[in-house]
Amino acid sequence: MLKKNRSSIVGLTLVAGSLLILQGCSTKVGYQDATSVETTTIDFGSTDLQQIAAKMVDSVLTFPPIVQVTNERRPVMFVDKIKNKTTEHIDTESITDTISTRILRSGKFRFVDMTKAAEVQEQLGFQNNSGMVNQDTAAQIGRQIGAEYMMYGNLSSIVKKTNDVKDVYYKFTLKVMHLESGIVEWSDEKEIRKQREKSLFGM
Amino acid sequence: MRSPHYFAKGIAVLLLAASLVACSTSGIEAIGKPNDADVKKHLMIHSDALANKVTISDMRSRDVGGLLEVNLKLANLTSSDKAVEYRFSWFDADEFEVEAGTDAWTPVSLHGAQSVTVRGVAPNGSVKSYRLNVKGQ
Numbered sequence: 072m073l074k075k076n077r078s079s080i081v082g083l084t085l086v087a088g089s090l091l092i093l094q095g096c097s098t099k100v101g102y103q104d105a106t107s108v109e110t111t112t113i114d115f116g117s118t119d120l121q122q123i124a125a126k127m128v129d130s131v132l133t134f135p136p137i138v139q140v141t142n143e144r145r146p147v148m149f150v151d152k153i154k155n156k157t158t159e160h161i162d163t164e165s166i167t168d169t170i171s172t173r174i175l176r177s178g179k180f181r182f183v184d185m186t187k188a189a190e191v192q193e194q195l196g197f198q199n200n201s202g203m204v205n206q207d208t209a210a211q212i213g214r215q216i217g218a219e220y221m222m223y224g225n226l227s228s229i230v231k232k233t234n235d236v237k238d239v240y241y242k243f244t245l246k247v248m249h250l251e252s253g254i255v256e257w258s259d260e261k262e263i264r265k266q267r268e269k270s271l272f273g274m
Numbered sequence: 275m276r277s278p279h280y281f282a283k284g285i286a287v288l289l290l291a292a293s294l295v296a297c298s299t300s301g302i303e304a305i306g307k308p309n310d311a312d313v314k315k316h317l318m319i320h321s322d323a324l325a326n327k328v329t330i331s332d333m334r335s336r337d338v339g340g341l342l343e344v345n346l347k348l349a350n351l352t353s354s355d356k357a358v359e360y361r362f363s364w365f366d367a368d369e370f371e372v373e374a375g376t377d378a379w380t381p382v383s384l385h386g387a388q389s390v391t392v393r394g395v396a397p398n399g400s401v402k403s404y405r406l407n408v409k410g411q
Contacts, residue, residue, distance in 0.1 A: 106378040108359055108411065121378030129395040138339035176373065177341065177398050 113239055113267040115161050123243045123261045124169040130259040131247060132177055137257055141179040148174075148247070149183045149218035157228035157241070167222070170245070183218050191215075220256070221248045237267045316346070318363075320409035327352050328384070328408055330392075335404070342396040344404050348382070349389035356384045357411040362394040364401040373397040381411060 109118050131137055140146060150171050153163035174180050198209040224245035231238045246258040317330045333346040342364075350356045359379040364372040376397060382390055394404065 104379075106361065106375060108379050108381050118378065118381075122380060125378065125380075129393070132341060133338045133343055133395055142339050173376070173397065179339070 113237055113265050115157070115159055115241065119241065119263050120166055120169065122263065123166060124173060126261045127170050127243075127245050127259060128173040128177070131174065131245075131257055132179055134257050137179075137247070145179065145181050146219045147181045147183060147216050148220040148222055149185055151221055151223035153223070153243075153245075154225035156225050158230065159228070161226065163226060166226070166243070171222070180220075183216070217250075219250060221250055222246070223248070235269045238264070239266075240264045315403075316405055318405055318407045320407060323410055324356065324358065324408060328356060328358060330406055331389070338395070340399040342401045342404065344394045344396075346392055346406065347389045348384070348392050348406070348408070350384035350387060353386040355386060358382055358384060358408055359411055360392060360406055360408045363405045363407060364396050365403045365405070366400045367402045369403075372401050379409070 105117070106121065109116050132141075148171075150167045153167055155161050155163050171182055175182055195210060195212050198204045199206075199212055222245065224243065226241065226243050228242070229240045241263040243261045243263075244258065245260075247256050248254065249256050312333065313330055316333055319325055319328065327350070329349050329351055331347045331349060333344070335342055335344045337343075344362070348358075348360060359381050361377040361379045363374070363377070366372050377394075382392075384390065392406065394406075396404070
Protein backbone atom coordinates (compact mmCIF):
# COMPACT_ATOMS: atom_id res chain seq x y z
CA MET A 72 0.00 0.00 0.00
CA LEU A 73 2.76 2.40 1.08
CA LYS A 74 4.83 1.39 -1.96
CA LYS A 75 1.90 2.15 -4.31
CA ASN A 76 1.40 5.59 -2.73
CA ARG A 77 5.07 6.38 -3.09
CA SER A 78 5.16 5.45 -6.77
CA SER A 79 2.07 7.54 -7.51
CA ILE A 80 3.65 10.57 -5.76
CA VAL A 81 6.81 10.10 -7.82
CA GLY A 82 4.71 9.78 -10.96
CA LEU A 83 2.77 12.98 -10.19
CA THR A 84 5.97 14.87 -9.47
CA LEU A 85 7.42 13.75 -12.78
CA VAL A 86 4.27 14.84 -14.66
CA ALA A 87 4.24 18.22 -12.89
CA GLY A 88 7.96 18.69 -13.58
CA SER A 89 7.61 17.94 -17.28
CA LEU A 90 4.61 20.28 -17.50
CA LEU A 91 6.70 23.06 -15.97
CA ILE A 92 9.52 22.37 -18.44
CA LEU A 93 7.09 22.40 -21.37
CA GLN A 94 5.59 25.66 -20.15
CA GLY A 95 9.09 27.12 -19.90
CA CYS A 96 9.68 26.29 -23.57
CA SER A 97 6.43 27.84 -24.81
CA THR A 98 6.68 31.10 -26.80
CA LYS A 99 4.32 34.02 -26.93
CA VAL A 100 3.99 36.44 -29.83
CA GLY A 101 2.39 39.84 -29.46
CA TYR A 102 2.35 43.19 -31.24
CA GLN A 103 4.14 46.06 -29.54
CA ASP A 104 4.16 49.82 -30.00
CA ALA A 105 6.85 50.49 -32.66
CA THR A 106 7.63 53.85 -31.04
CA SER A 107 8.10 52.52 -27.50
CA VAL A 108 11.51 52.52 -25.85
CA GLU A 109 13.40 49.32 -26.69
CA THR A 110 16.28 48.10 -24.52
CA THR A 111 16.52 44.42 -25.45
CA THR A 112 20.29 44.65 -25.96
CA ILE A 113 22.88 47.40 -25.78
CA ASP A 114 23.35 47.36 -29.58
CA PHE A 115 22.05 50.11 -31.85
CA GLY A 116 18.26 49.83 -31.85
CA SER A 117 15.00 51.40 -32.95
CA THR A 118 14.92 53.90 -30.09
CA ASP A 119 18.38 55.18 -31.06
CA LEU A 120 17.29 55.55 -34.69
CA GLN A 121 14.09 57.39 -33.72
CA GLN A 122 15.87 59.74 -31.31
CA ILE A 123 18.53 60.58 -33.90
CA ALA A 124 15.92 61.24 -36.60
CA ALA A 125 13.77 63.43 -34.33
CA LYS A 126 16.72 65.55 -33.19
CA MET A 127 18.10 66.04 -36.72
CA VAL A 128 14.76 66.90 -38.32
CA ASP A 129 13.81 69.39 -35.57
CA SER A 130 17.24 70.96 -35.78
CA VAL A 131 17.44 71.41 -39.56
CA LEU A 132 13.88 72.73 -39.87
CA THR A 133 14.36 75.41 -37.19
CA PHE A 134 17.89 76.56 -38.10
CA PRO A 135 17.43 80.27 -38.99
CA PRO A 136 19.33 80.35 -42.35
CA ILE A 137 17.49 77.19 -43.48
CA VAL A 138 14.16 78.68 -42.31
CA GLN A 139 14.90 81.77 -44.39
CA VAL A 140 15.54 79.70 -47.53
CA THR A 141 12.59 77.34 -47.07
CA ASN A 142 10.21 80.26 -46.43
CA GLU A 143 10.75 81.40 -50.01
CA ARG A 144 10.79 78.05 -51.85
CA ARG A 145 11.08 74.28 -51.43
CA PRO A 146 14.73 73.53 -52.33
CA VAL A 147 15.69 70.18 -53.82
CA MET A 148 18.02 67.98 -51.78
CA PHE A 149 19.76 64.68 -52.35
CA VAL A 150 20.75 62.33 -49.57
CA ASP A 151 24.18 60.76 -49.69
CA LYS A 152 25.02 57.61 -47.73
CA ILE A 153 25.75 57.89 -44.03
CA LYS A 154 29.16 56.43 -43.33
CA ASN A 155 29.01 53.75 -40.65
CA LYS A 156 32.23 54.07 -38.66
CA THR A 157 31.08 51.83 -35.82
CA THR A 158 32.05 48.18 -35.39
CA GLU A 159 28.39 47.14 -35.63
CA HIS A 160 26.42 46.32 -38.75
CA ILE A 161 23.94 49.21 -38.88
CA ASP A 162 21.58 49.96 -41.73
CA THR A 163 22.36 53.68 -42.03
CA GLU A 164 20.08 53.99 -45.06
CA SER A 165 17.21 53.32 -42.70
CA ILE A 166 18.26 56.35 -40.61
CA THR A 167 18.44 58.64 -43.64
CA ASP A 168 15.15 57.24 -44.94
CA THR A 169 13.41 58.26 -41.72
CA ILE A 170 15.07 61.68 -41.72
CA SER A 171 14.31 62.43 -45.38
CA THR A 172 10.72 61.17 -45.07
CA ARG A 173 10.06 63.50 -42.15
CA ILE A 174 11.71 66.47 -43.84
CA LEU A 175 9.75 65.79 -47.04
CA ARG A 176 6.46 65.53 -45.11
CA SER A 177 7.17 68.86 -43.42
CA GLY A 178 6.73 70.46 -46.84
CA LYS A 179 10.01 72.37 -46.56
CA PHE A 180 12.27 70.41 -48.93
CA ARG A 181 11.92 68.18 -51.97
CA PHE A 182 14.22 65.24 -52.69
CA VAL A 183 15.76 63.48 -55.65
CA ASP A 184 16.32 59.76 -55.15
CA MET A 185 19.70 58.78 -56.56
CA THR A 186 19.17 55.12 -55.67
CA LYS A 187 16.59 54.99 -58.46
CA ALA A 188 18.60 56.86 -61.13
CA ALA A 189 19.27 53.70 -63.22
CA GLU A 190 15.61 52.65 -63.17
CA VAL A 191 14.47 56.17 -64.11
CA GLN A 192 16.97 56.26 -66.98
CA GLU A 193 15.71 52.90 -68.23
CA GLN A 194 12.07 54.00 -68.06
CA LEU A 195 12.79 57.31 -69.83
CA GLY A 196 14.71 55.40 -72.52
CA PHE A 197 11.74 53.07 -72.98
CA GLN A 198 9.29 55.99 -73.21
CA ASN A 199 11.39 57.97 -75.70
CA ASN A 200 13.24 55.37 -77.76
CA SER A 201 11.24 52.14 -77.87
CA GLY A 202 8.62 53.43 -80.30
CA MET A 203 5.94 51.89 -78.08
CA VAL A 204 4.88 55.03 -76.20
CA ASN A 205 2.77 57.87 -77.56
CA GLN A 206 5.30 60.74 -77.66
CA ASP A 207 2.61 63.25 -76.62
CA THR A 208 2.52 61.51 -73.22
CA ALA A 209 6.20 60.51 -72.89
CA ALA A 210 8.22 62.13 -70.08
CA GLN A 211 10.96 64.15 -71.74
CA ILE A 212 14.63 63.38 -71.17
CA GLY A 213 16.81 66.13 -69.72
CA ARG A 214 14.14 67.95 -67.75
CA GLN A 215 14.86 66.70 -64.24
CA ILE A 216 15.66 69.27 -61.58
CA GLY A 217 19.18 69.27 -60.18
CA ALA A 218 19.62 69.07 -56.42
CA GLU A 219 20.63 72.31 -54.71
CA TYR A 220 21.66 70.71 -51.41
CA MET A 221 23.29 67.46 -50.33
CA MET A 222 22.73 65.77 -46.98
CA TYR A 223 25.51 63.54 -45.67
CA GLY A 224 27.12 62.46 -42.43
CA ASN A 225 28.54 59.66 -40.36
CA LEU A 226 27.87 57.50 -37.35
CA SER A 227 30.72 56.62 -35.02
CA SER A 228 30.97 54.82 -31.71
CA ILE A 229 33.27 54.26 -28.78
CA VAL A 230 32.88 50.98 -26.92
CA LYS A 231 34.46 50.25 -23.56
CA LYS A 232 33.95 47.18 -21.46
CA THR A 233 35.11 45.44 -18.34
CA ASN A 234 34.02 42.04 -17.07
CA ASP A 235 30.83 43.50 -15.60
CA VAL A 236 30.12 46.71 -17.51
CA LYS A 237 29.81 47.55 -21.20
CA ASP A 238 29.53 51.20 -22.19
CA VAL A 239 28.63 52.29 -25.73
CA TYR A 240 28.76 55.89 -26.96
CA TYR A 241 27.28 56.75 -30.36
CA LYS A 242 27.78 60.03 -32.17
CA PHE A 243 25.71 60.82 -35.24
CA THR A 244 26.78 63.83 -37.31
CA LEU A 245 24.68 65.17 -40.15
CA LYS A 246 25.46 68.04 -42.52
CA VAL A 247 23.72 69.89 -45.33
CA MET A 248 25.95 71.33 -48.07
CA HIS A 249 25.02 73.88 -50.73
CA LEU A 250 26.25 72.01 -53.81
CA GLU A 251 27.13 74.96 -56.02
CA SER A 252 29.16 76.89 -53.46
CA GLY A 253 30.37 73.91 -51.42
CA ILE A 254 29.41 75.67 -48.22
CA VAL A 255 28.09 73.58 -45.33
CA GLU A 256 24.86 75.38 -44.49
CA TRP A 257 23.87 73.30 -41.46
CA SER A 258 25.33 70.64 -39.22
CA ASP A 259 24.29 69.02 -35.98
CA GLU A 260 25.20 66.09 -33.76
CA LYS A 261 23.29 63.65 -31.62
CA GLU A 262 25.06 61.76 -28.88
CA ILE A 263 23.71 58.61 -27.25
CA ARG A 264 25.30 56.72 -24.40
CA LYS A 265 24.15 53.34 -23.18
CA GLN A 266 25.46 51.10 -20.45
CA ARG A 267 24.86 47.45 -19.65
CA GLU A 268 25.71 46.05 -16.24
CA LYS A 269 25.78 42.38 -15.44
CA SER A 270 23.58 41.42 -12.52
CA LEU A 271 24.88 39.71 -9.39
CA PHE A 272 24.62 36.18 -10.81
CA GLY A 273 25.78 37.15 -14.28
CA MET A 274 22.36 36.46 -15.80
CA MET B 275 -20.89 115.53 0.15
CA ARG B 276 -18.63 113.75 -2.32
CA SER B 277 -19.18 114.37 -6.01
CA PRO B 278 -20.00 111.57 -8.57
CA HIS B 279 -16.63 112.36 -10.19
CA TYR B 280 -14.89 111.21 -7.03
CA PHE B 281 -16.67 107.80 -7.17
CA ALA B 282 -15.97 107.43 -10.88
CA LYS B 283 -12.26 108.02 -10.21
CA GLY B 284 -12.32 105.43 -7.41
CA ILE B 285 -13.91 102.81 -9.69
CA ALA B 286 -11.38 103.56 -12.44
CA VAL B 287 -8.49 103.06 -9.98
CA LEU B 288 -10.01 99.76 -8.78
CA LEU B 289 -10.45 98.52 -12.38
CA LEU B 290 -6.86 99.45 -13.21
CA ALA B 291 -5.60 97.61 -10.14
CA ALA B 292 -7.70 94.54 -11.06
CA SER B 293 -6.29 94.51 -14.60
CA LEU B 294 -2.73 94.78 -13.27
CA VAL B 295 -3.34 91.77 -11.00
CA ALA B 296 -4.63 89.81 -14.01
CA CYS B 297 -1.50 90.72 -15.98
CA SER B 298 0.85 89.68 -13.20
CA THR B 299 -0.66 86.17 -12.93
CA SER B 300 -0.41 85.49 -16.66
CA GLY B 301 3.10 86.88 -17.02
CA ILE B 302 4.88 84.56 -14.60
CA GLU B 303 3.91 80.92 -14.63
CA ALA B 304 4.58 79.07 -11.43
CA ILE B 305 5.00 75.28 -11.50
CA GLY B 306 1.58 74.30 -12.78
CA LYS B 307 -0.54 71.95 -10.77
CA PRO B 308 -1.99 69.02 -12.73
CA ASN B 309 -5.48 70.51 -12.42
CA ASP B 310 -4.68 73.80 -14.10
CA ALA B 311 -6.74 74.18 -17.26
CA ASP B 312 -3.70 74.92 -19.41
CA VAL B 313 -1.80 71.94 -18.03
CA LYS B 314 -4.84 69.70 -18.54
CA LYS B 315 -5.08 70.82 -22.14
CA HIS B 316 -1.43 70.10 -22.94
CA LEU B 317 -0.61 67.12 -20.70
CA MET B 318 -1.83 63.54 -20.83
CA ILE B 319 -0.48 61.12 -18.22
CA HIS B 320 -0.86 57.50 -19.27
CA SER B 321 0.22 55.85 -16.00
CA ASP B 322 -1.85 55.84 -12.82
CA ALA B 323 1.39 55.67 -10.84
CA LEU B 324 2.42 59.09 -12.21
CA ALA B 325 -0.90 60.88 -11.65
CA ASN B 326 -0.32 64.12 -9.71
CA LYS B 327 3.39 63.26 -9.53
CA VAL B 328 4.62 64.85 -12.75
CA THR B 329 3.43 68.01 -14.43
CA ILE B 330 4.38 70.57 -17.04
CA SER B 331 4.97 74.30 -16.71
CA ASP B 332 6.38 77.30 -18.58
CA MET B 333 4.70 76.24 -21.80
CA ARG B 334 5.96 78.43 -24.64
CA SER B 335 5.26 78.12 -28.32
CA ARG B 336 6.22 80.09 -31.41
CA ASP B 337 6.07 79.96 -35.17
CA VAL B 338 9.35 79.02 -36.86
CA GLY B 339 9.05 79.25 -40.63
CA GLY B 340 5.43 78.10 -40.45
CA LEU B 341 6.12 75.25 -37.99
CA LEU B 342 4.94 75.30 -34.38
CA GLU B 343 7.88 75.02 -31.98
CA VAL B 344 7.10 74.12 -28.37
CA ASN B 345 9.26 74.52 -25.31
CA LEU B 346 8.10 73.47 -21.84
CA LYS B 347 9.30 72.15 -18.51
CA LEU B 348 8.52 68.61 -17.40
CA ALA B 349 8.69 68.52 -13.62
CA ASN B 350 8.77 65.83 -10.97
CA LEU B 351 6.52 66.95 -8.08
CA THR B 352 7.76 64.26 -5.70
CA SER B 353 11.04 63.91 -3.82
CA SER B 354 11.79 60.46 -5.31
CA ASP B 355 13.37 59.76 -8.71
CA LYS B 356 11.00 59.07 -11.59
CA ALA B 357 11.92 57.31 -14.85
CA VAL B 358 9.42 58.50 -17.43
CA GLU B 359 8.91 58.55 -21.19
CA TYR B 360 7.31 61.35 -23.15
CA ARG B 361 6.20 62.12 -26.69
CA PHE B 362 4.24 64.86 -28.41
CA SER B 363 0.91 64.58 -30.20
CA TRP B 364 0.14 67.29 -32.73
CA PHE B 365 -3.30 68.61 -33.75
CA ASP B 366 -4.55 70.79 -36.60
CA ALA B 367 -7.14 73.59 -36.40
CA ASP B 368 -9.98 71.02 -36.44
CA GLU B 369 -8.39 69.08 -33.55
CA PHE B 370 -7.45 66.20 -35.90
CA GLU B 371 -4.20 64.51 -34.93
CA VAL B 372 -1.43 65.21 -37.45
CA GLU B 373 1.13 62.50 -38.40
CA ALA B 374 -0.20 60.26 -35.63
CA GLY B 375 2.23 57.72 -34.23
CA THR B 376 5.37 59.11 -35.82
CA ASP B 377 6.81 60.73 -32.68
CA ALA B 378 8.70 58.13 -30.65
CA TRP B 379 8.71 57.86 -26.86
CA THR B 380 11.77 59.51 -25.37
CA PRO B 381 13.09 58.24 -22.03
CA VAL B 382 14.09 60.74 -19.36
CA SER B 383 15.10 60.32 -15.71
CA LEU B 384 13.80 62.95 -13.32
CA HIS B 385 15.44 63.24 -9.94
CA GLY B 386 13.36 64.33 -6.97
CA ALA B 387 11.79 67.77 -7.61
CA GLN B 388 13.80 68.10 -10.82
CA SER B 389 12.42 69.65 -13.99
CA VAL B 390 13.83 69.24 -17.49
CA THR B 391 13.21 71.30 -20.59
CA VAL B 392 11.41 69.46 -23.35
CA ARG B 393 11.36 70.78 -26.91
CA GLY B 394 9.31 69.69 -29.87
CA VAL B 395 8.77 70.86 -33.44
CA ALA B 396 5.52 70.17 -35.26
CA PRO B 397 5.81 67.79 -38.22
CA ASN B 398 4.23 70.29 -40.64
CA GLY B 399 2.58 73.67 -40.97
CA SER B 400 -0.98 72.47 -40.39
CA VAL B 401 -0.35 71.95 -36.65
CA LYS B 402 -2.06 74.47 -34.36
CA SER B 403 -1.90 72.78 -30.94
CA TYR B 404 -0.05 70.04 -29.10
CA ARG B 405 -0.21 67.63 -26.21
CA LEU B 406 2.62 66.05 -24.23
CA ASN B 407 2.04 62.38 -23.40
CA VAL B 408 3.85 61.00 -20.37
CA LYS B 409 4.10 57.44 -19.10
CA GLY B 410 6.27 55.43 -16.75
CA GLN B 411 9.15 53.31 -18.04
